[in-house]
Amino acid sequence: MNSYGHLFKITLYGESHQDAIGAVLDGLPAGTKIDEELIKSDLEKRKPKQIGTTTRKEDDKVRITSGVFNGYATGSPIHIMIENRNVISKDYQHLKTHPRPGHADFVSQVKYKGFQDYRGGGRFSGRLTAALVAAGSIAKMAIPFKIKHELVQVGSLKDMSRLDEYLLEVIEKGESVGGIIKITVSDMIVGMGEPFFNKLDSELAQLLFSVPAVKGVEFGLGFSGVEYFGSQFNDVLLDNKGITKTNHAGGMTGGISNGNDLTINVFVKPTSSIKKKQDTLNLETNKVEPLEINGRHDAAIVRRVGIVLENMVAIGLLNQYLMYKTYQ
Amino acid sequence: MNSYGHLFKITLYGESHQDAIGAVLDGLPAGTKIDEELIKSDLEKRKPKQIGTTTRKEDDKVRITSGVFNGYATGSPIHIMIENRNVISKDYQHLKTHPRPGHADFVSQVKYKGFQDYRGGGRFSGRLTAALVAAGSIAKMAIPFKIKHELVQVGSLKDMSRLDEYLLEVIEKGESVGGIIKITVSDMIVGMGEPFFNKLDSELAQLLFSVPAVKGVEFGLGFSGVEYFGSQFNDVLLDNKGITKTNHAGGMTGGISNGNDLTINVFVKPTSSIKKKQDTLNLETNKVEPLEINGRHDAAIVRRVGIVLENMVAIGLLNQYLMYKTYQ
Amino acid sequence: MNSYGHLFKITLYGESHQDAIGAVLDGLPAGTKIDEELIKSDLEKRKPKQIGTTTRKEDDKVRITSGVFNGYATGSPIHIMIENRNVISKDYQHLKTHPRPGHADFVSQVKYKGFQDYRGGGRFSGRLTAALVAAGSIAKMAIPFKIKHELVQVGSLKDMSRLDEYLLEVIEKGESVGGIIKITVSDMIVGMGEPFFNKLDSELAQLLFSVPAVKGVEFGLGFSGVEYFGSQFNDVLLDNKGITKTNHAGGMTGGISNGNDLTINVFVKPTSSIKKKQDTLNLETNKVEPLEINGRHDAAIVRRVGIVLENMVAIGLLNQYLMYKTYQ
């Protein structure tokens, strides 16, 4: 179940501490110009550099082994691979007996019967999102839409101009915080989205919830629209390109793009790994005891997740765009 | 794209004013006992009876034409069909030139190039959810989990004991309201959910956003968790069945069920059709002009949608449960 | 697993003796003109009328309940249904203890643990092919290719002008025979087929082997090409439309249509039900004993299967054609 898509398909592989992570991208139209600089600059946005992100340095060099020839997509699957180089060998056995709160350690131990590669979170590591970012960059090369993201809230902070200051306080406490990211897609067209189960919002939500730590997705006004009356919520059509007076529906009606910007809010929960001691169950003794998680953490992973979400949207849009084109 | 599922598959067909709506359900284990009473009682919950729901009476008699023999599933696809009987013939041509705000009239006209069956909203009608409810009832017969739903907010009202009173005011104004529905799944097991793209939350979100009018989905604390620090958000494991001290993650870690109840909040937007006059574009003259939507509306469709969402969750859970069983 | 297709999808339901058989067709382009006469005339070709076919009269009235409006496809799923009317009630319990040789009685008893609807062969009945024929007729309405089929061999007979005479002899013996059907698709284009696993030949073979009684599929020269040297087998390209001097490859190179006619041979095994007594295992006593199958049999079902195969090819071609169009 590591594949997504009907026409543009991504198959994702890799674990945190094995040789490599990567993805196979299938269905990119032959002749799509491959812009390696875009891949690099998107990956750069995911790298930890700002306050509140880990001090660990990762080398995210993308190798394209297949499907690109003379700078253009050949129509064959594109294989992108990122070798895992900066892996710190240490004894991760502890994770098998002391599952970290908020992490998938316990569920993966049960689900995979102890055969999972638990080192560094294994397949549940945020590390895999590097391959997603690269995949999304490639998807962007074949769609005419523009996607951007912005942080709208981090922890209890809504004024993003004070972010560094706020995060220093969070770090001081040995804590972490989550946040809300807003994604906007412009230059949209009318008619993308495939009822009943592959509506545009359904597919984007599926993709966004696949990203580790995402716990909420809403379109347009989202949950805050509960306070509106129908006459206030409804977007009034103004022209035959689909432009409406307001955009409370977030650019989709009946799950189909209506020509207005797509607007999506995504809630990313606080990073699970924190410096502060927490309790957990010792699976050997069946007793709850304190756990200290050492290492280099992201106090606000939300600062790095934006580009992952943006590029997941790109992946979904390309799949839907090809579907749309089929019937034009 | 009217199918969902890998092992338990649903294929949905039908439009509001054609002969029938229905679904084909594939992958129900042979030998599953079919409880027709459950289908009836679930459909009963979707029927408009309360204040704030339409006065239109629908006959939702489900006919099972295939796949059930002597009261048990045969292992072949089950076909359920509901004939459309209470269809009021009137001139719906108006919808092609005067798209109703908030409805899919405009996007479907563009997407399907005018060939769509626009009568009564066609394939975008809430009518189709009757078939979904019946399908979900059948899914429930093959899963060991319990699912329930409750209204937690309607419009600005959070005290559900005052709901009828509140909705009378809304109706008085010729308005409609949306709401928030909470779904809870109990008796869960550890290990359901298939990374990377078919995590349990990803699939449930895909299904929930397929339901007309859904504009937000969150698990556990959801968006309100943005105010929490990591140490507050993390759920502490208490025993080796997966039970945690809190359930802020809504029963899923890393997209995999962790043994706690699944908790999901869904935002349903205000019904688009309202009594009050609204503006829209006249597609013939390209001028914005007032539109009056006659007919019998649901001022609070959210009162009827709960069972639809509940049963969509059942559909998703059965698909995931079969996947889970494959590897046990 | 009762669905096929990526863009044009068919989901098939039904058993021989339940209320109805039918199919949901998804992905037919909105605006496709629906020609109900073609459905009728194709179904007519499947009806038993000639020598060597059953004397049982079936009513194959197709009801389209959804997805067609004013004579055109709406873009929503099309649901076609054929009610089972001429069902003879008799005691089929015998089949559960005395599996008929060549039939799926034994395997379905094991696979579905006794819950299968065994009456009249249940889901393994040739009855289901009526729905396939109707589905294929609809597929034909959206493709620019011409498909035809012809009998090239029946039993040991290759001279089709003597067919009636030959079959009378077969019937006289209480026997049945199989045959070879050749399907030809003309007006082809270059470029249909999706490597690696959805090559045109791969998909057509998958579909053709789905039809009951098919035991062999070959393209172009097929198995007889084993006697050729490379220089004899290779088709020499003559013009830039893809036309070759010979067509030994059956119109596909590397699994992609090359502009020449598709030519396919399909082997249909002798009908399993025969008048002659045969041995089988009595599952109650575990002893082999003679079995007499009463009823009205097709001594040469191959006379009726041609249109089924032809229309399966149509289904596959439409799916592939839409895929092809996506990238044009």
Next chain:
Amino acid sequence: MNSYGHLFKITLYGESHQDAIGAVLDGLPAGTKIDEELIKSDLEKRKPKQIGTTTRKEDDKVRITSGVFNGYATGSPIHIMIENRNVISKDYQHLKTHPRPGHADFVSQVKYKGFQDYRGGGRFSGRLTAALVAAGSIAKMAIPFKIKHELVQVGSLKDMSRLDEYLLEVIEKGESVGGIIKITVSDMIVGMGEPFFNKLDSELAQLLFSVPAVKGVEFGLGFSGVEYFGSQFNDVLLDNKGITKTNHAGGMTGGISNGNDLTINVFVKPTSSIKKKQDTLNLETNKVEPLEINGRHDAAIVRRVGIVLENMVAIGLLNQYLMYKTYQ
């Protein structure tokens, strides 16, 4: 469309002259023991060593970058990669203007609009089958069945003891030959195969026709069964394990395994590349002219294809076996 499977999924990438070929294998049960020696010994069977195979030496070293930990499958996708090392750089531009008879040069030029990587046959190269072999070896590690293959005919030769001698004559003529390979699967169980479209024979045929050069597939007696009467063809059940007196149906009834050995014949056409001069169209001048294909050819690729077919069957069987297990 480079993926196959529902529960066990393979996604194949690579072209002949790019950096690497490989595959992502998804759905292998966690805990499956990985036997790297089996991969090596299967790949060894594909290597050109015998008379009638190319003198080109390939290094097929398989690198597993993900999904295996301490010698066992983790439950995450397994990524296998084979680097392309022995690539001879020469001017392949000729292929774009002078399509080789029997090759996919012309169709891929049209389909991919000239963007395909034409070097060495690109994605249509037999080179990709090395990754398939390795994938199939891994599939074998999770199924309880035994699969073998044997050559039954090469060119006009049926007595395999004279094969080397015969092929020397073929090489002398500058020719190539095809052949027929028989695959046998033993230790089968009753009940594998998913009607309607994923019957066991349907899926195996889809996979086998995906292999380059395959032009015919038949089960059991196959086409030769056309000479049989029903009473001769039908296999008589002898015991409640499904064993029949004969096995004319090739181990499947109604597309479901019946407990007897699966027997499959596959026709592999003569290698397209031959030493002898052939005609082709010059796409620049639109004139037919002689073409000489230099390089090191396989006069009888059929000697190397057997293990590819065998391992494709393993891939299909694992997918079906997991499906079977879901419902046990």
